[in-house]
Amino acid sequence: MAVQVEPQVDPERRERLLAIVDELGPAFRERSPRYDREASFPFENFADLRDAGFYGLCIPTRYGGLGASFADYMQIGAAIGSYCPVTALTFNMHIQTVLWTGTAADDLDMPDDVRAVHEERRSALYRRIIEDGALQSQPLSEGIAQGATRGFATTATRVEGGYRINGRKIFASLAGAASDYNITCVETSEDEILFLAVSADDPGVEIVGDWDPLGMRGTVSRTLLFTDAFAPDDAVLLPPGLYNQLAERWPYVYMTLTPAYMGLSKAIIDFVREYMSSQAPPGITSRRDVPQKQQGWAELQIMYERSRALFDRVVEEAGVDPTPDALARALAASYTVMETAPQLAALAIRVCGGLSLLKEHRLEQLYRDARCGSTMLPWSAEVCLDRLGRHGIFPDAEG
Numbered sequence: 001m002a003v004q005v006e007p008q009v010d011p012e013r014r015e016r017l018l019a020i021v022d023e024l025g026p027a028f029r030e031r032s033p034r035y036d037r038e039a040s041f042p043f044e045n046f047a048d049l050r051d052a053g054f055y056g057l058c059i060p061t062r063y064g065g066l067g068a069s070f071a072d073y074m075q076i077g078a079a080i081g082s083y084c085p086v087t088a089l090t091f092n093m094h095i096q097t098v099l100w101t102g103t104a105a106d107d108l109d110m111p112d113d114v115r116a117v118h119e120e121r122r123s124a125l126y127r128r129i130i131e132d133g134a135l136q137s138q139p140l141s142e143g144i145a146q147g148a149t150r151g152f153a154t155t156a157t158r159v160e161g162g163y164r165i166n167g168r169k170i171f172a173s174l175a176g177a178a179s180d181y182n183i184t185c186v187e188t189s190e191d192e193i194l195f196l197a198v199s200a201d202d203p204g205v206e207i208v209g210d211w212d213p214l215g216m217r218g219t220v221s222r223t224l225l226f227t228d229a230f231a232p233d234d235a236v237l238l239p240p241g242l243y244n245q246l247a248e249r250w251p252y253v254y255m256t257l258t259p260a261y262m263g264l265s266k267a268i269i270d271f272v273r274e275y276m277s278s279q280a281p282p283g284i285t286s287r288r289d290v291p292q293k294q295q296g297w298a299e300l301q302i303m304y305e306r307s308r309a310l311f312d313r314v315v316e317e318a319g320v321d322p323t324p325d326a327l328a329r330a331l332a333a334s335y336t337v338m339e340t341a342p343q344l345a346a347l348a349i350r351v352c353g354g355l356s357l358l359k360e361h362r363l364e365q366l367y368r369d370a371r372c373g374s375t376m377l378p379w380s381a382e383v384c385l386d387r388l389g390r391h392g393i394f395p396d397a398e399g
């Protein structure tokens, strides 16, 4: 039987999926302040996403998913982010596992027998996601080093039928909400990076520490401790050795934290437009009649459009084996989106004025959430600057 392969570009599919986001979005936006206040996970939003079939958003239709492409996902993530940045950021962690094991893995080199095993494992994973609503997370960070393929001290030791996992992951978004923690760890005998799933129910997994951050509070990114947790062989989500190939050949997967902040940027623009448009009571000058505020509003639009244009361009050209210039553009896009969001938020507060700082307005939360993006590894703003600072002027610089 011929395998049904999704068309990469399908404008009708994207429009249809974006329309679903616009249906769900107003409720996401309404709930967002509560998750922020309580620093609680957006369970209701995820129930809505699940009911809409969005857990399977990037799962190909032949497995029962919605078949969205990488570029579709980036735009859909940004649309979700314009309603609730926290939901977009956490949903991204779920989608990542699907993209890595699906779209990206399809483009990587592996022997036929290895691919057959991978196919079996990902089919089982996709079934669990679609049929059981198994929510995925990607706690990779350990706070040891920057870079996609460095800084992992968590170990996987070979035992009968699988691996024993020991270590610690910081900023584990979806802690306590995900069904699986899909981690990077070092296989002790081979000294290579494995990407594997540890079940949230495993007795060797513990969620520790407080969670009371400045922004993106609903991500509930607490610390995970693994003490002799067990991952069976079929929980290895990428064939051994493939993680480094993924990082090198499909680096766009590290840009997928940007849609949440692209959407957040749009939310700021939407807020300012509405706030500035409102009529002042009699006897008070309307904000929109003040030339300085008009100029600030103009600057906000220019900043947003620059960020959006670069994001759109890179999203549409993303794929396997980017040229050095394309990779540099992706780093520039990441930097731009992550740095523009907090700049927009800061200027928006100046333009809208002091009353916009009150918690009854959305801007105050967006300002705090916006601040988080540029710290996120492996493509933090500083890492993007490091890499772009070498690009093109050293022969062996990697983008």
Ligand SMILES: Cc1cc2nc3c(=O)[nH]c(=O)nc-3n(C[C@H](O)[C@H](O)[C@H](O)COP(=O)(O)OP(=O)(O)OC[C@H]3O[C@@H](n4cnc5c(N)ncnc54)[C@H](O)[C@@H]3O)c2cc1C
Binding pocket: 093, 138, 139, 140, 141, 142, 143, 144, 145, 146, 170, 171, 172, 173, 174, 215, 216, 219, 221, 372, 375, 376, 377, 378, 380, 382, 383, 386
């Ligand atoms: C809201 C939120 C949610 C998150 N969710 C997740 C998640 O689900 N999964 C996940 O894996 N991570 C997640 N993260 C973590 C994030 O990606 C970073 O790993 C984290 O912010 C790093 O914090 P740090 O204080 O260790 O930072 P850093 O200061 O960046 O330090 C990390 C390590 O990298 C080194 N380093 C950093 N930059 C450079 C550089 N330019 N050159 C050389 N060395 C460098 C530092 O010296 C240090 O050893 C989340 C973060 C936030 C804010």
